[in-house]
Amino acid sequence: MDDLNNKSNNIPFIMPMDFENLDLVAWRVEQGIPDANNPLLEPAMPWDAGGVFAHGTVLKDPIDNLWKAWQISASIATPFRPGTWRENRRITYLESPDGTTWYRPNLQLFPWQDYEHTNIIMDIWSSYASVNIDTNRDLPYEMFAFRDPDYPGASGEIPGLQLKEGASKHLYGLYRYQSEDGKKWTPVEGPIDLQTEDSCYIYRNEDKTYTAYHKTEIPAFPGGLAPYDIGDGGVRLITHRTSDDGSKWSDPPRLVMTPDWRDPSDTQFMEICPTKIAGGYVATATVYHNHTQHIDLQLAASRDGINWWRPQRKAALPNPPLGEYGGGMIWPMRKPILDAGKMHVYYSGVESIHGDMYNTEKSGPRNLKAQGEIINRQSSSLPDYGALCRATWESDRLWALLSAMGGPYPGTATTHKQKLGGKSIFVNTLTIKEGELRLELLDESGKIITGFSENECIPIQGDHKRIKVKWTERPIPDNAVKIRFILKRALLYGFETN
Structure with a gap:
């Protein structure tokens, strides 16, 4: 073993x-x-x-x-x-x-x-x-x-x-x-x-x-x-x-x-x-x-x-x-x-x-x-x-990323470049009171991809150890290569793409 x-x-x-x-x-x-x-x-x-x-x-x-x-x-x-x-x-x-x-x-x-x-x-x-x-x-x-x-x-x-x-x-x-x-x-x-x-x-x-x-x-x-x-x-x-x-x-x-x-x-x-x-x-x-x-x-x-x-x-x-x-x-x-x-x-x-x-x-x-x-x-x-x-x-919640300012002030975390086209994104998150987690997808130049912005993301609230992030029912396009997490009174413990 x-x-x-x-x-x-x-x-x-x-x-x-x-x-x-x-x-x-x-x-x-x-x-x-x-x-x-x-x-x-x-x-x-x-x-x-x-x-x-x-x-x-x-x-x-x-x-x-x-x-x-x-x-x-x-x-x-x-x-x-x-x-x-x-x-x-x-x-x-x-x-x-x-x-x-x-x-x-x-x-x-x-x-x-x-x-x-x-x-x-x-x-x-x-x-x-x-x-x-x-x-x-x-x-x-x-x-x-x-x-x-x-x-x-x-x-x-x-x-x-x-x-x-x-x-x-x-x-x-x-x-x-x-x-x-x-x-x-x-x-x-x-x-x-x-x-x-x-x-x-x-x-x-x-x-x-x-x-x-x-x-x-x-x-x-x-x-x-x-x-x-x-x-x-x-x-x-x-x-x-x-x-x-x-x-x-x-x-x-x-x-x-x-x-x-x-x-x-x-x-x-x-x-x-x-x-x-x-x-x-x-x-x-x-x-x-x-x-x-x-x-x-x-x-x-x-x-x-x-x-x-x-x-x-x-x-x-x-x-x-x-x-x-x-x-x-x-x-x-x-x-x-x-x-x-x-x-x-x-x-x-x-x-x-x-x-x-x-x-x-x-x-x-x-x-x-x-x-x-x-x-x-x-x-x-x-x-x-x-x-x-x-x-x-x-075991799956040992540390988390969150806003450094708290309250209504968001913090952001942007991933390195990776292939996201056709994949789904899952997060492990917990929000506090009226807090929420949103994501937006970026292309290689760092530009927000149409249809996958922060405002178009369905906000995630509550306690979720594994929840799929959604914008629309459209699949994630091939030019999506980075994820930006927008954290507002939200704890991000982990994420994965598959």
Whole structure:
């Protein structure tokens, strides 16, 4: 199966590249609606008392139609090195019949003290479980995950995996596993040479090749330094790699998401988590705000998975107030899930911020001050105490183009040249109050074609996810090559010609 693909009959989304000219318009990004049942699963067992975290995969299994999650859980953290905590991260397994009611299956793979049954499927230290399923394989389940056999309390080895030639022990890195049932896993190879230490998701494509999006770091941009950040002096960016077999990866990595002059100086990217929809790819971008140590989610779009655009550069899933799940950080699972016209994003809503920025004891020897506050000088990282949550969007209404002025003032968007003769035009639109959407057709010189002007277009009003644009009953002539949208209190989510 195509791990990035979700087939859909929706009208494709729109991007700035679709238009030759934009005048008095702006982009609106829709915000995800937190599930009424949030949190879907809270810390409750000793092995997840320190947090039900993300860094994993949620999907709907095509084999048995159950919703499943392979995610990180941690026991109570303890102080470790200066500014950091020891988090005993394990990969745990969850199931749900409906995507909202989640439970911990009673497995006998890794007992915990007096608990003979747990939902632990991979012991410490483990993270970033990328799971794909192919029903045509003898072992349909495949996982890529980071392992650290040398972490304090870990076993010191990857059981069942031979050492690489010349190696004396298993090293930290990305390991590959296979499974018959998605619960008991057998190591196949590792560590894989991907030149990344964390924040990496792997996707299997329809042609059985692989795609990876992972974090990298370069020296911080001007204004981006935060001394209390665990990655102080660096800026986190997202790169893209490909592989024919999941073992050997393209090199060097290709930068695909970086902040630029339109972003605040502390903008960094931890992850992008894509899925394929009508028009290309949509992803959540895990945006790290270094100066406040918060993480929220923006939406990103791409036609090819390489060139990404973030509509409005505004949080599509913002943080609630600190102290609530997600108030500090929102860490999404590996990919959004399309189901019954909705796009679900599963995430760990983390109460904590990323680092201990307000520690006054570590502010010396001369206090670091900012507007009356004393700020930590020591780089730091806090444990991720969170719970499993979900937010939902309409899968075909993630962002829209509309008038920048609002009210009675229209905005226009004119497409690039394309063959329109004999075709029909369909739009996905929603109008506000007395608003309306009209179209006019232009020839190659930009002249309005007689019979297909704005005034001759039958205005579209209301809520329509797929409606045909009409002027007269005449077919669109062959000299029509451009569409001009006239938006008056109207949201344009997409269009197509066929």
